[in-house]
Amino acid sequence: MESQDQSISAEEIALYDRQIRLWGFKAQEKLRSANILLITFKALANEVAKNLVLAGIGSLTIIDDAIVTEEDLGAQFFLTQDSLGHNRAQAAAPAIRAMNPRVQLHVETENVATKPPDFFAQFDVTIATELDFSMCTTINAACRIAGRSFYAAGLHGFYGFVFADLIQHDFVIERAKSNIPSATQETPTRSIINITTKKENEKIIEMVTKREVYSPLLLANTSPLPEDFTRLPRRRKQVTPLLSCLRALWEFQKLSGGRIPTFHHHDLELFTKLSREVHQELKLDISTLDSAFLRNFLQNLGSELSPVAAFLGGSLAQDVINVLSAREQPLQNLLLFDGEKSVAPTYPLHPFFPPELVNAMPAVPPAPSAIPMNGHPGMGPL
Template sequence: MDSINTSNQSISADEIALYDRQIRLWGVKAQEKLRSANILLITVKALANEVAKNLVLAGIGSLTIIDHEPVTEEDLGAQFFVSQENIGQNRAQAAGPQIRAMNPRVRLHIDTDNVRSKPPEFFAKFDVTIATELDFTLYTTINAACRIANRRFYAAGLHGFYGYVFSDLISHDFVIERSKPNVASPYQETPTRSIVQITTKKENNKVIEMVTKREVYTPLLLANTSPLPEDFTRLPRKRRQVTPLLSCLRGLWEFEKISGGRLPSESNAQDRASFIELATNALQELKLDISTLTSEALLKFLDNLRCELSPVAAFVGGSLAQDVINVLSAREQPLQNLLLFDGEKSVAPIYPLHPFFPPEVGNVLAAVAPVANPIPLEESAVVIL
């Protein structure tokens, strides 16, 4: 693993001047938290390019990029850290100098190993792991390793005009400032969000509340089989507004699980039929109207697989990086927990996907400590058919 190092000291006057604009937005303390963050970014393709750019320019402390694949002709279409002369070189090594040039203050580590070869304890070194463009089984394996180490996890990917971001922050506290309301706030705001502390201060003769909230998250393996909240399914009008991308993505992930990580081919009739069946099953599990999942939507989704588009990468990568910054600085409401982007319609709905348990079952699950899995990722990612 190659390393490109900078000083690991506390934030300096020079850095305060460099990051002046964002410090005005979120404060010196938030910038200091960013300055000490150690982030892992997996697969250096178009989406990761955008994520790396935003995080490095924001002034994180350390970024590790890992990718064992070589640069290909296809990579040149939507990626800006590689060029024609990099074809055949390792993607992470080719992108490294460009990433470093954007902000030499960030410590950059380049890893050319296959992430499947990494043991679970590898992910314990990072405050945040961002896994991009992987198959579903590998996502869930890395997610489990991050949970064992109590580390935050994101999964994200692009499919042509479409993209997604999933977050599992396990349990995350953040602070918002607001004017003190006339009515007391409820302790439990949503099934996953609660208020844990409220302090006050006076500012310009106004009482300002500093409200600490806590969001509780679900791992991807459970979220992928969880129903939509009733707010999305109770009324016919609401059900029709749910994007068909949700059913398509679930169908795709089920296909990957069955096929050992392979994407369906639009030109293969058996693949098409299998994917359509799986996506339709997902629609029914979500209790959505069958009329919303048209043949046109299904085939268009298949047609977008294996494609990278720069504008979609910019939006999805920018949204993901901004959420990471919010989480690290413990400011603002974080993503909860699946964002889907439709570049054709320019919409990006967010769906909170969590299993529904009776209160007594939830208490039992919370009390069960996770057991460490000593099996390396390469072995634990095997799909049993």
């Protein structure tokens, strides 16, 4: 165990004893000095806040301009019947403070869209939940400029996602020393930058410092799947159609001012078209994107289920804790959850060109005005 950090009081040691034994004093010290921003305080954010506050972060700022409605009471445990008509974040604040009075809690009731880019620079991590795609990418860009970590997450009934952009993140793992030399480049995004050793109970332990490089949501959303997921038919069929539906939803929001699809004929037609286009762009078998899944996904949009919120919120909060403590492998970079099948695959989405495209590019001369500037090919003006 690491040497005791004197800045952590005896009372805190007693309060956080179990987690200090898990990740050490230095990691706990990093947590207690972290400033976290949490945007939109619905069911998913409730779970994130609960886990981070109990872990002992330094401060949590919640921003939400919505008023509590009857729908909010169904899956949000910080609210009561008396909360109706009050600001959602302000109504939840007393219960959050009661969980851990040591954590500084700040509440802002403005719309996050009114915040300037430099607003996000004051936070170590920004977690944007239940926002449309354009707002997420705007906040992601502001965090990147400030060199701050960004997460986006959303809940749609039985389905949900967590996206991470940590820009560049170094972390340390401990493992038994191997006789086989470590590869410097483990994956296209992960490299080993340093290895030190220590002796523990007659065993040689390696302290391996790794570095993960990330892509912003705007690029990840149009990036191909790694070849490992598409090369073999069996692997292609294992890729959840939720990935295509989520991307189609984001594209639909870009085209419709941020709203989600309804069951009107035009919306159904457009969403189905976008889903199939995305599925083919990802080189997936069209047979895995059937009408039943499309219907289920659309029926779940905008709804909240407590068990799904608990899983996603817990996973997101744990990843934030791992990132702040610089221990363990972080999320890279999109986690999807399908509650109907109880699966939670992770896909690393980055703008890496497939080998065949790289080889073809030098042989293809640029075509002037190949794509009409007033819309998408085959779709007419936007």
